[in-house]
Amino acid sequence: MKKRKFGLVLSSVLAASAILGACGAKDEKPAKEKENENASSGESNKEKAFSVAMVTDVGGVDDKSFNQSAWEGVQAYGKEHNLEKGKGFDYLQSKSDADYDSNLNALVRRDFNLIYGIGFMMADAVEAVATDNPEKHFALVDAEVKADNVVSVLFKEQEGAFLAGVAAAKMSKSGKIGFVGGVDIPVINRFEAGFVEGAKAVNPKIEIKSKYTGAFDKADLGKITANSMYSSGVDVIFHAAGATGNGVFSEAKERKKKDPNANVWVIGVDADQYEEGKIDDKTNVTLTSMLKGVNTAVIDISNKAKKGEFPGGKTLTYGLAEDGVKLADSRGAIPADVQTVIDEYKEKIAKGEIKVPEKVKK
Amino acid sequence: MSNRVINILVPIISIIIGLIVGAIVMVVSGYDPVQGYSALWTGIFGDSYSIGNTIRQITPYILAGLAVAFAFRTGLFNIGVEGQLILGWLAAAWVGYAFELPKIIHLPLALLAAAAAGALWAFIAGFLKAKFKVHEVIATIMLNYTALYIANAVIKKLSDGSFKTERIHDSASLRSPFLRELTDNSSLHYGIIVALLMVVVMWFILEKTTRGYELKAVGFNKHAADYAGMNVNKNIILAMTISGMFAGLGGAMEALGTFGNASIKAGFTGIGFDGIAVALLGANTPLGVVFGASLFGSLKYGALNMPNAAGIPEEIVSIIIALIIFFVASGYIIRVALQKLSKKKEGQ
Numbered sequence: 001m002k003k004r005k006f007g008l009v010l011s012s013v014l015a016a017s018a019i020l021g022a023c024g025a026k027d028e029k030p031a032k033e034k035e036n037e038n039a040s041s042g043e044s045n046k047e048k049a050f051s052v053a054m055v056t057d058v059g060g061v062d063d064k065s066f067n068q069s070a071w072e073g074v075q076a077y078g079k080e081h082n083l084e085k086g087k088g089f090d091y092l093q094s095k096s097d098a099d100y101d102s103n104l105n106a107l108v109r110r111d112f113n114l115i116y117g118i119g120f121m122m123a124d125a126v127e128a129v130a131t132d133n134p135e136k137h138f139a140l141v142d143a144e145v146k147a148d149n150v151v152s153v154l155f156k157e158q159e160g161a162f163l164a165g166v167a168a169a170k171m172s173k174s175g176k177i178g179f180v181g182g183v184d185i186p187v188i189n190r191f192e193a194g195f196v197e198g199a200k201a202v203n204p205k206i207e208i209k210s211k212y213t214g215a216f217d218k219a220d221l222g223k224i225t226a227n228s229m230y231s232s233g234v235d236v237i238f239h240a241a242g243a244t245g246n247g248v249f250s251e252a253k254e255r256k257k258k259d260p261n262a263n264v265w266v267i268g269v270d271a272d273q274y275e276e277g278k279i280d281d282k283t284n285v286t287l288t289s290m291l292k293g294v295n296t297a298v299i300d301i302s303n304k305a306k307k308g309e310f311p312g313g314k315t316l317t318y319g320l321a322e323d324g325v326k327l328a329d330s331r332g333a334i335p336a337d338v339q340t341v342i343d344e345y346k347e348k349i350a351k352g353e354i355k356v357p358e359k360v361k362k
Numbered sequence: 363m364s365n366r367v368i369n370i371l372v373p374i375i376s377i378i379i380g381l382i383v384g385a386i387v388m389v390v391s392g393y394d395p396v397q398g399y400s401a402l403w404t405g406i407f408g409d410s411y412s413i414g415n416t417i418r419q420i421t422p423y424i425l426a427g428l429a430v431a432f433a434f435r436t437g438l439f440n441i442g443v444e445g446q447l448i449l450g451w452l453a454a455a456w457v458g459y460a461f462e463l464p465k466i467i468h469l470p471l472a473l474l475a476a477a478a479a480g481a482l483w484a485f486i487a488g489f490l491k492a493k494f495k496v497h498e499v500i501a502t503i504m505l506n507y508t509a510l511y512i513a514n515a516v517i518k519k520l521s522d523g524s525f526k527t528e529r530i531h532d533s534a535s536l537r538s539p540f541l542r543e544l545t546d547n548s549s550l551h552y553g554i555i556v557a558l559l560m561v562v563v564m565w566f567i568l569e570k571t572t573r574g575y576e577l578k579a580v581g582f583n584k585h586a587a588d589y590a591g592m593n594v595n596k597n598i599i600l601a602m603t604i605s606g607m608f609a610g611l612g613g614a615m616e617a618l619g620t621f622g623n624a625s626i627k628a629g630f631t632g633i634g635f636d637g638i639a640v641a642l643l644g645a646n647t648p649l650g651v652v653f654g655a656s657l658f659g660s661l662k663y664g665a666l667n668m669p670n671a672a673g674i675p676e677e678i679v680s681i682i683i684a685l686i687i688f689f690v691a692s693g694y695i696i697r698v699a700l701q702k703l704s705k706k707k708e709g710q
Contacts, residue, residue, distance in 0.1 A: 058628075060676075086673050092666075093676045096631065098620060099666060101549055102415055106670045109411075121525075121625075132547045183628060185525055215628050 049083055050306040053090045053112040054298075055103040057119030059216060060093050065242045065270040066294045070118045070141060073298030080299075081306075100125035108133050114305045116141065116298065120187055126150060137310050139301050141294055142187055144315050152315040153297050157187065158194030158356040159349050160290040160325030161238070163342050164267045165198025167288060167327065168236040169206050170338040173263050178209045178229040180248055182216040182241035186358070191240035191269070191290075193360045201354075202341065209234055210360075213244050222247025230255060230264065236287065238267040245269060249276045252285040265333075270294075272328040289328040293318060321350040368700050372693045379696070380689035384682035388674065397672045398682070405667025406660045412667070414545025417554050418620060420659030422447070424557040425612030426637025427644060427651035428564050429480075429605045433498075434646045435568060436601035437581035442487055442502025443609040444634025445509030446480035448627070450610025452513045453479035454617035455624035456520065458530025468533040473556065473614050480610020481603045483509060488602025492595035498602065506630065514626045526625035536619040551619035558652070560608055565648040567604070577601050609634065643691060661686060 054074050056067040071091055078089035090112075092103040100122050107115045108129060114137045117126040123143035130138045130150045137149055144152040168177045179195050181188045192210055199206050209229055213221040222244040226237055230251065237252070239245035245268070252266045256279055266277055268289030277286030297318055304310060318324020327342065334342070348354045385395035406416050426443050433440035454476035461468060487505055490496035521527050536551040544550075568574040579587040580597045588594045612633060617624055640658050644650025661683045668679045 092670055095676070097625065098419070098616075102663070102666055103670075105411070105547070106667065110670070124526075124621075124623075183525075183626070217628070 049081065049088050050114070050302075051083065051088045051112045052077055052114045052116070052298075052302045052305075053092070053107045053110070054116035054118055055100060055107065055122065056091060056093045057100070057121050058094055058096065059119070059242060061091055063216075063242055064246075064273070064276075065216075066141065066292060067118050069271055069292065069294040070116060070298050073295030074116070074302070076295065077299050077302040097121065101128060104129040104138075108136055113137060114139065114302060114310070118142070118294075120185065137305055137312065139298075141297070146313070148313045150313070151301060151311045153294075153301070154315060154317045155292050155294075155297075155324050156317060156319030156356070157190040157240075157290075157292065157325060158197070158358055159320045160292065160327065161191045161194030161240070162198035162201075162349060162354075162356045163320075163327050163346060164238050164288070164290045165195040165200075166202050166342050166345050167330075167334055167338065168195070168238055168265075168267060169199035169201075169203040170341060171263075171265060171287060171334070172203075172206070172236050174233045174235050175203070175205065176207045176209065176232070176234045178226075178234040178237040179211070180222060180225050180229075180237055180239040180241050180245065181210065181212040182244055183214055184212040188212070188240050189360065190358050191238075193358055194356050195238050196360055197356055198345070201345070213241055215244055216242035218244050219247035219250070223251045226251035226266075235263045236265040236267065238269070238290070240269045240290075242270075245273075246276065249273070249285065253277065253279055256283060256285050268328070274328065274331065284331070284333070287333050288330040291326050291328050293324045293326070297324060319350075320346060321352075368697060368704075371700060372697050373690065375696050375700075376689045376693045377686065380686035383689065384685050387678065387682055387685065391678055393672065393674045393678065398668055398674050401668045401671035401674075402661075402664045404671065405664035408667070409546065410544065411546040411548045412663070414541070414548030414550035416660050416663045418548065418550050419663040420655050421551075421553040421557045421619070422612045422615045422633050423636060423640050423655035423659045424554075424652055425560060425608050425615065426633050427640030427655050428560055428648065429608035429612065429634075430637045430641035431644065431646040431648070431651050432564055432568075432608060433601055433605040434641060435581050436577045436597065437584065438488075438491070438598065438601055438605070439499050440484065440487075440502055440602065440605045440609075441499055441638070442484060442505050442509075442606075442634075443612070443637045444630050444632075445502070445506035446483045446606045446609035447613040447616075447631065447634050448509045448513050449483050450476035450480040450613030451617045452516060452527075452613070452624045453610070454534075454614035455527050455530060458534035458618060459528040459623075461534075462531060463533060465533040468531070469536070469618070472530070472534045472618055473611060476610040476614030476617065477607040478610065480606040480608070480613065482606070484602040484606020484609065485599065488599040491602070492598045506634075510627065510630060513624070517624055517626050527623045529622050530618060534618055535622065536615070537622075549620055551615075553615040553619040556611065557615070560611060561648045561652055564608070568648075573600070609637075612637075639687065639691065643687075657690065658687070 052074055054070055059067045061067050061071050074089050083089050094100050094103055104125055117140045120143040123145055126138055126140045127145045130147045134149055139151045141153045177199055179192050181192055196208055199208055211225050213225055222241055226248040229237055237248055239248045248266055252264045255262055255264045264285055265287040266285050267287050270292045273289045274286050277284045388395040388398050405412055407413060429443045430440055454472045457472040457475040487498050487501040490501050491498045517527055536553045541550045576592045577597050580594055584594055636658055640654040641651060643654035665679045665683050668674045669676055
């Protein structure tokens with residue numbers, strides 16, 4: 001009796017696994033067929049659609065920062081070419097460093113034509129997977145890998161941050177401005193360097209407080225840091241701290257709500273953070289945002305690759321001249337006379353008359 | 363029903379219930395559970411690549427689980443596995459790139475360094491507990507943070523301001539071209555052998571040595587052990603140190619196998635904390651830990667394939683995986699239910 005029951009359990013477990021296994025096998029085929037159908041019907045020419053996909057770093061696809069911007073770029077590319085999500089374009093999120101490799105490989109296996117790794121932390125993983133799959137194309141944002149099938153995308157954050165520094169120094173009444181950074185890494189150092197340089201260009205006496213919170217995902221830390229800065233007389237803060245920067249916005253908004261006449265400003269980063277600083281229809285603490293055009297770069301490279309002009313092995317650098325970094329529309333927060341100064345500097349940097357350093361001079 | 367049948371039935375039923383509840387979550391949120399679970403299944407066992415990576419994921423879990431389980435058997439709650447693991451990771455990576463030695467010396471040396479680093483960190487907590495009655499839970503939690511930030515600072519220093527150390531030399535690597543070829547370029551490495559060896563070591567210490575008997579005795583009843591003439595304090599320190607050794611080796615798996623370097627972390631890896639659950643699932647026995655780690659590692663790795671193949675969002679996947687583990691962990695409820703059921707039948 002006992003033995004029979006045990007046997008029954010065993011066989012039912014085996015049956016269940018067999019069913020699951022069979023499902024796995026069955027599901028794969030239709031997916032591939034559908035992909036082919038999509039390729040032939042979605043595109044007017046009969047070639048297979050050029051598909052792109054990306055792997056986020058630990059920030060996730062809704063980080064209001066460069067992962068999100070990259071995904072917007074991928075989506076825009078997909079829309080432009082009538083591709084379907086999941087087949088023509090897709091993303092995978094990484095929960096930890098260990099996932100980069102697996103996620104990139106998962107996309108390779110699904111046969112995407114071009115695969116993006118977003119974030120400087122993915123450099124090692126992209127290099128390893130690219131070496132294993134020399135026939136595939138990869139693109140890496142924010143870091144450099146030397147391989148024939150990888151294109152590296154870098155931004156001159158310091159150039160955009162320079163303009164943010166000019167704006168901050170011009171708008172500050174107290175002569176004190178602040179910089180809140182995330183983790184102390186080269187990318188964020190470029191933001192700081194540009195900001196300091198820009199502010200000093202228009203006001204050599206300006207006092208700049210810099211603080212690295214050590215994290216991109218701790219809004220509470222951002223709030224505390226902003227609080228101590230504003231309390232010490234700083235009136236404009238530029239953040240380059242991802243979600244930590246959301247705390248800077250909430251601190252600024254609280255201060256502005258208490259005293260509507262207070263001169264409190266935040267300069268956003270990566271994406272247009274106008275919505276983050278909104279108190280009501282008239283008041284907003286967002287002065288402007290330094291945009292990092294990950295989306296435009298992604299669309300640009302995807303289209304090039306589609307045409308067969310994939311710039312493999314090269315490092316593309318997007319600065320002010322290439323429209324890769326810029327300031328967002330201030331929606332009236334920056335007066336016209338300040339805007340003219342900003343535009344003058346913009347032109348000088350784009351022409352190469354001013355070289356902005358990548359590290360803060362000490 | 364005999365105990366044996368119940369012992370086999372309990373985990374199976376709890377996994378099935380977990381899967382059913384997970385399926386309900388998927389249906390409610392508008393996804394196809396069959397597709398979701400087949401994605402999970404192929405994510406774990408689909409091909410040689412997935413199997414290789416699943417085993418790679420299981421490896422550190424085994425060692426973290428052993429670390430927690432070993433301390434538990436001596437009546438200690440080692441929450442510091444995370445910190446011990448991070449320091450082991452750093453030590454292994456450093457030895458891996460700073461020295462140039464033949465493989466036969468280099469690899470064992472790197473492993474030893476990791477074990478020593480983990481052991482040292484756990485020793486502090488054990489020493490404080492034995493000498494000053496500082497509760498090991500508080501001490502190890504705090505030591506986790508110090509370990510994390512010390513490691514970050516050291517990595518920064520070692521790499522001249524960068525965020526990761528140099529790559530380890532091949533002579534210290536656990537990876538092998540053979541395993542890569544076998545598993546279609548997965549990141550499987552020989553660490554699993556080290557982990558399984560440690561399973562045997564833990565079993566041997568606990569079951570076959572006088573010292574192990576003493577350690578267990580202290581775990582069962584400290585005062586009785588003391589009365590029987592055993593040195594309780596010495597055993598507490600020893601148990602923590604050995605536990606830390608396992609944890610440090612867990613870090614070495616990441617340094618010498620999976621990553622090949624140590625990089626600055628914004629937060630904990632989570633492996634050490636999951637090790638607590640692994641140990642509890644495995645009832646703190648060496649073999650049980652292997653099963654617990656296999657379940658954790660497979661689900662964790664297989665789950666990556668659910669957004670990939672079935673389009674289920676990350677967040678829902680996390681809920682489903684947590685539910686499955688939850689039901690497995692609450693196996694006791696099912697055990698009680700089964701026993702009642704069988705008693706009723708006997709009554710009839």
